Amino acid sequence: MDKKRPLILITNDDGYAAKGLRKLVALMRTLGDVVLISTDEVMSAKSHSCSIRDRLYVSLVHEEDGFKEYRCNGTPVDCLKLAYQKLCGRQPDLVVSGINHGMNAATTVVYSGTIAAVVEACMNGIDAIGYSLFSLDPDADFDHLDTAILEITKKVLNEGLPKGVCLNVNFPKRSEEPMKGIKVCRQAACRWVEYFEEKYDEQGRQYYDLDGTFESDDILPDTDLWALQHNYISVVPTCFDWTVHSQIESMSAFEGLRIT
Numbered sequence: 001m002d003k004k005r006p007l008i009l010i011t012n013d014d015g016y017a018a019k020g021l022r023k024l025v026a027l028m029r030t031l032g033d034v035v036l037i038s039t040d041e042v043m044s045a046k047s048h049s050c051s052i053r054d055r056l057y058v059s060l061v062h063e064e065d066g067f068k069e070y071r072c073n074g075t076p077v078d079c080l081k082l083a084y085q086k087l088c089g090r091q092p093d094l095v096v097s098g099i100n101h102g103m104n105a106a107t108t109v110v111y112s113g114t115i116a117a118v119v120e121a122c123m124n125g126i127d128a129i130g131y132s133l134f135s136l137d138p139d140a141d142f143d144h145l146d147t148a149i150l151e152i153t154k155k156v157l158n159e160g161l162p163k164g165v166c167l168n169v170n171f172p173k174r175s176e177e178p179m180k181g182i183k184v185c186r187q188a189a190c191r192w193v194e195y196f197e198e199k200y201d202e203q204g205r206q207y208y209d210l211d212g213t214f215e216s217d218d219i220l221p222d223t224d225l226w227a228l229q230h231n232y233i234s235v236v237p238t239c240f241d242w243t244v245h246s247q248i249e250s251m252s253a254f255e256g257l258r259i260t
Contacts, residue, residue, distance in 0.1 A: 005066070006032030006157055009092035009121075011079045013043040013100065013113030016061075016071050020099030020133060023142040027149050028096060029067060031157065035088050037070040037079040039113075044102070048116040050077045058082060076113040080120045094157055095121035098131035099142060099149075105134075105170045105224040105234060106190040106216055115168055119240045122166035127156055129166065134228050135173040144174045148182070148233055168236040172228050183232045188223035190216035 008028045012021045016038035028034050037058070051074050062069040070087060072079045076097065084092055100114040109115045114130050121128035131149060133140055152169060161167065168187075172179060194212035201207055219225050224234035 003090070006093040007088060007090060008032045008034050009080070009083050009088060009095045009126075010034060010036045010038075011076050011083070011095070011097050011117045012038055013046060013076045013097075013117070015039055015042045018101060019139060020101055020131075020142055023145070024096060024099050024131065024149070025069075027146060028153070031150070031153060032093070033066040035068050035070070035083060035092070037072055037083040037087065039076060039079060040071055040073045043075050043113045045111045046075045046077075046113040046116070047111050048077055048119065049075050050081065051075065056082065058087070076117040077120045080117045084121070084124070084126065092121075092126055094153070095126050095128040096131065096153065097128070099145065099171075100130070100132035101138060101140060102132065102136045103134040103170050103228065104130060104132040104168060105228055105236075106188040106218075108190070108214075109168060109187065109238070115238070118166045118168070119238065122164065122238075123240050125163075127161045127166070129153065129156060130168050132168075132170045133173060134170060141174045144179065145171050148179070152182075152235070162237075164239050164241065165237050166239070168224075168234075168238045170224060170228055170234045170236075172231050172233070175231065177231060179233060180231050181233070182235055183227040184235045184237070185222050185224050185227055187236050187238075188216055188220075188225040189218040190214060190225070 025036055056074045058070050058072045061071050097114045097117045104112045104115050118128040118130040192212045193215055196208040196210055199207055224236050227234035
């Protein structure tokens with residue numbers, strides 16, 4: 001690896017063979033040296049889970065000048081932790097995660113392995129960006145994203161991000177009309193209306209499959225959902241501090257409760 005070039009660490013939650021991951025690798029290699037560590041299996045909805053009792057195995061799949069590719073049996077956060085601590089040789093200048101097949105807009109970020117890796121990097125002082133496409137098609141077209149991804153990434157590489165802030169970037173799927181531009185916006189509120197379907201396996205044991213529908217009443221022009229639905233790229237500044245700072249003073253009455 002050339003220390004004069006930026007070192008970019010890439011991971012994802014769709015597995016090593018995902019088309020979006022391969023697109024992201026190709027783009028990042030034009031900007032710097034790349035270390036890729038991908039999950040063996042699809043790890044969607046793993047959120048920020050990491051392995052504390054299971055053994056983690058890592059294999060070097062490919063190596064050439066300016067590029068190393070690893071696979072790991074862990075979660076996206078496992079991959080990220082292992083890579084910057086053991087595999088990169090120096091702290092990465094940037095972490096990028098994705099390109100996820102499926103949006104990570106609104107409160108879906110709570111479940112996202114893609115964004116969890118980004119937040120993990122941010123917690124450790126590394127600038128990080130998560131990229132997602134509003135399409136679940138495993139053969140989705142990513143070619144309309146090249147310019148936007150390169151420009152957003154170069155801006156972060158050149159200027160950095162505020163301390164404690166990472167980026168959650170979502171793209172609309174390809175349509176006949178070109179994307180309208182970028183909107184920096186807030187995360188929309190949403191919910192999953194869920195249900196469990198009862199099924200039986202080959203041995204006659206009952207099990208449950210979780211399914212549901214995504215619903216949101218919060219589709220205002222300042223939200224990421226509105227941006228995606230109107231063919232904009234949404235950029236949401238994201239952080240790992242879950243404190244509702246605006247409520248600290250108003251809830252100070254809790255401090256006066258008798259506990260003895």
